[in-house]
Amino acid sequence: MTSRALVIGPAEYAGESGVRAYTEIGVSAVQYGEVLAGNPMWGGDRCRVLGPDEVMTAGDVMAALEEEAGRTGPDDIFMVVYIGHGAYWNDVPGAEVHFSVGSSYKDKPWTWLSSWYLYRAMRLCRAGLKVLIADCCYSNMLPHLGNGIRSLPGVLDDAGQGTCVLTALKDDNVRAWPHGCERLPGRLAHCTPFSGHLLNVLGNGTTDHRPELTLGLLRDAVEEEMSLCPIQHDRPRMLLNDARESRALFTNRMDPAKRAPRPDVPAGTGEWVTALLQGNDCDLRELLKDPRRTGDVVARLRASSRDGAASIARRIDKEASERFTEPGDFARYWNKAERAPRP
Numbered sequence: 060m061t062s063r064a065l066v067i068g069p070a071e072y073a074g075e076s077g078v079r080a081y082t083e084i085g086v087s088a089v090q091y092g093e094v095l096a097g098n099p100m101w102g103g104d105r106c107r108v109l110g111p112d113e114v115m116t117a118g119d120v121m122a123a124l125e126e127e128a129g130r131t132g133p134d135d136i137f138m139v140v141y142i143g144h145g146a147y148w149n150d151v152p153g154a155e156v157h158f159s160v161g162s163s164y165k166d167k168p169w170t171w172l173s174s175w176y177l178y179r180a181m182r183l184c185r186a187g188l189k190v191l192i193a194d195c196c197y198s199n200m201l202p203h204l205g206n207g208i209r210s211l212p213g214v215l216d217d218a219g220q221g222t223c224v225l226t227a228l229k230d231d232n233v234r235a236w237p238h239g240c241e242r243l244p245g246r247l248a249h250c251t252p253f254s255g256h257l258l259n260v261l262g263n264g265t266t267d268h269r270p271e272l273t274l275g276l277l278r279d280a281v282e283e284e285m286s287l288c289p290i291q292h293d294r295p296r297m298l299l300n301d302a303r304e305s306r307a308l309f310t311n312r313m314d315p316a317k318r319a320p321r322p323d324v325p326a327g328t329g330e331w332v333t334a335l336l337q338g339n340d341c342d343l344r345e346l347l348k349d350p351r352r353t354g355d356v357v358a359r360l361r362a363s364s365r366d367g368a369a370s371i372a373r374r375i376d377k378e379a380s381e382r383f384t385e386p387g388d389f390a391r392y393w394n395k396a397e398r399a400p401r402p
């Protein structure tokens with residue numbers, strides 16, 4: 060496995076640029092590098108933190124991005140972390156979120172990096188899972204791309220290629236608070252609040268029984284930690300496109316002795332649906348022992364509007380089609396599963 064992570068954090072700008080420099084951006088970038096280096100699923104040789112001279116222009120950033128993307132294969136994860144300023148102009152061709160680079164000027168959109176180019180390079184990369192972590196203003200707007208494309212799948216969709224975008228902001232909140240959270244330990248207190256809390260979760264792990272932090276677990280843990288912090292924070296958001304919430308992204312650093320015991324197999328249809336949507340690593344063989352229940356679960360997932368529900372339903376449907384070769388079993392499954400309209 061040659062999963063690669065690229066961290067982009069332009070912290071310095073020309074004095075007359077009108078773009079404010081924040082030390083928190085640079086500290087966050089360095090901390091992503093350190094935390095990833097210490098995470099067994101990654102390690103220092105898989106993570107590249109761009110230095111100040113590598114984030115001066117959009118061309119510099121894209122060259123590094125293409126280089127790292129080119130090193131990944133179908134079994135790998137390609138993760139891009141961006142910490143910096145985000146801007147959004149709706150009077151430029153194809154209004155999209157723009158990311159600042161070291162030579163960006165306020166009110167000069169052409170000096171910024173359009174998120175479209177970053178998406179394009181991610182889409183073309185061969186990695187089986189692509190993850191973008193965006194910690195900047197307007198990151199809530201990332202799914203709203205211009206040219207009439209209102210949703211992420213139109214841009215990042217690529218048959219069976221999962222994508223996850225984790226953003227610092229949710230809903231209509233456009234301003235990301237740049238100053239550190241004093242409640243965080245050590246250097247993390249000097250990161251931006253979203254990155255500081257996310258890195259704190261990665262450093263400590265969670266009490267979940269699993270040895271790895273899945274996409275779903277990470278999202279829930281960061282949301283929970285930020286909502287429990289005495290300092291009031293913006294709420295983060297995660298968007299999935301064909302990426303399973305159960306996909307492992309980091310090693311869970313929590314001492315195994317302090318983790319919760321592995322829960323029993325879900326009991327009823329409702330418990331199965333909840334567990335699958337939460338990204339729990341359920342043993343599907345247990346579910347597939349019962350064709351009717353499998354059908355019920357698929358029907359419930361198809362009717363759900365939750366991110367990822369449709370792709371989980373497709374995955375179970377595929378396994379069910381292979382498993383229920385006996386006509387009676389298949390009919391029992393089919394009768395239940397097909398009650399819900401296909402999306």
Ligand SMILES: [Zn+2]
Nearest residue numbers: 240242288290
């Ligand atoms: Zn906090």
